[in-house]
Amino acid sequence: MRPTVHDIAAAAGVSLATVDRVLNQRPGVRHITREKVENAIRQLGYIRDVAAANLAKGRTYPLVFILPASDNSFMHGLNAEIRQAILRSPVERTDIRTIEVPAFDPSALVSVLEGLSRERPCGIAMVATDAPDVRAAVDRLVRERFPIVTLVSDLTGSLRHHYAGVDNIAAGRTAARLLGRFLGPRKGEIAVLAGSMLVRDHRERLEGFTAVLAEEFPDLAILPVLEGRDDPEVAHRLVTDALSRNAGIVGVYSLGAGNRGLIRALKAKAVDRTLTVIAHELTAHTRAALLDNTIDAILNQDAGHEVRSAIRVLKAKADGLAVIEAQERIRLDIFLKDNLP
């Protein structure tokens, strides 16, 4: 049977109250007594029953999700997953609130973070915008002992406890290899459609992509990046233009959102030629395009996994518990038309 606080008290030769003081780091325990208790805890292998503790404390986990106010399928999906998580709140003892901030606006994000310092949630998940001020604000909160995880977009170099998202450099590299291998011996140019080079994840994907293409597929040249602002209309125009102007395009890598426009452009322009296309994010549109061979592969991150993982990690950090690293690794999904979920 698992040891309880009573067993610890008995083993350490102290009272229950003292064990409680040690366990919950309350004051008024002499150093040597504290050590006696800690030894007993270690020797008996005591593990606090978190469920019982939460019951006694009436604990809930107030969590805050900070999201950019972006109007694209991925963010909509992320929001939907957070709503699902809110529905599970009673069971998981969470109390989740989302805050929308203007996209690509570091100062807005910083002021929200500063506001949270007063609200004192027990955990913060945020889609990071990569800027020094944001990093500083995050570090400040971490030093104030707030658990913080970045979601989808990381803030490297900051003190955030965890990143719930995919490795975007690896994603870009994978896209390049798939494209290169699918094209085989063919030579030509590659069009890259991004949202904005101001976003870290897009920059990283491009970085990985160009690196592998340069190293291993020297016959494929990357055209200047098209910045579609994750907007289907803009994407449509840019891709249509590029295809018209450049007959040597053999492949397309769409590393951001706004794929609806890309797909429309491809269907109109590329009926005759055989383009190889890799896109990010599985949505109703990209799924259909994959099935009708307009797109050859989709790279995806599962927003549901990211949200659930962020919640698990924040709760664990709030309780000072360990996380199962392998479980919390967000994988890059590669979908061909055969393995769609």
Place this chain on the structure above:
Amino acid sequence: MRPTVHDIAAAAGVSLATVDRVLNQRPGVRHITREKVENAIRQLGYIRDVAAANLAKGRTYPLVFILPASDNSFMHGLNAEIRQAILRSPVERTDIRTIEVPAFDPSALVSVLEGLSRERPCGIAMVATDAPDVRAAVDRLVRERFPIVTLVSDLTGSLRHHYAGVDNIAAGRTAARLLGRFLGPRKGEIAVLAGSMLVRDHRERLEGFTAVLAEEFPDLAILPVLEGRDDPEVAHRLVTDALSRNAGIVGVYSLGAGNRGLIRALKAKAVDRTLTVIAHELTAHTRAALLDNTIDAILNQDAGHEVRSAIRVLKAKADGLAVIEAQERIRLDIFLKDNLP
């Protein structure tokens, strides 16, 4: 605040004891009283606090994992993950026991299943061997209200509650498309190395593989399947022979275990030619082979996810709770050298 049994009792105008009798389906409640209580439960949206209930009951979840006694990397990995889960037992209130049965031996599996009917674990996870007797035994246990999930290898047509494993037909189809696309315009023959055609997952992978190859890559012909019995030595011999005898081989699909032998054969025999190779299961060997370009892609199922998912599902079923379907879907991982974990 979440409603409690007290709120239900007050709302239904009955005593706590009666609410308890209804909740735990104890006898001695008139039909109309039971309905009053059930209405109150529905109206207040009462959800039993599983943590508190488990605390009160001193509940643990005795689970049994039934595994084939196969000596290959994947099964070793699966075992290791189960051991990890056992380490988490105190926290998760599980009590996990594994039973090894001879591989490919339906009757051994059936007798183990029958034995469990007396032991009464609160859930069973099993790597199924596909046979009518096994199906019958599983169905019998399900009718006796045992939660059962199949692990890695499914038992379609049975009443098992859940399958924690990948869609092997999809895996085979994916392998075929990757191979076909990687080979591009090249024509030639494809060698397929399987463990045994007696195993359902191998049969299904082959089925998916041949289907896509036939439909979409008619220039690629499949050679007679090599049955390596998941044994590196046998695999080595078979692949070496095949490569010697057949100069037209342009690709290899290894859908089972024993990849160590395959890799050795490839390195010895295929230095001169450019084979495209797709293999299953990420192990130290296949990982190294992927990195040194001996293998082009690895399809993988994450044993850790499968084990954790099986445990979550069994616990939920034992408590009569819903599972998050999307969370429990085991994905087919596709690894290129760029997105290795």
Place this chain on the structure above:
DNA sequence: GATTTTTTGATTTACGTACATCAAATTTGG
């Protein structure tokens, strides 16, 4: 050595549920 301060013990209540017991009320059968 007396006094103050700090540390420790003993005890109680609470969290939400399970489960057991016994008494009281209600229904059913004869």
Place this chain on the structure above:
DNA sequence: CCAAATTTGATGTACGTAAATCAAAAAATC
């Protein structure tokens, strides 16, 4: 209508932990 059976209520204890109170003991200070 009475007895027997069934249904319901009231109450208490338990699970493992948190948190509070007050008394007692020990240590530190003068």
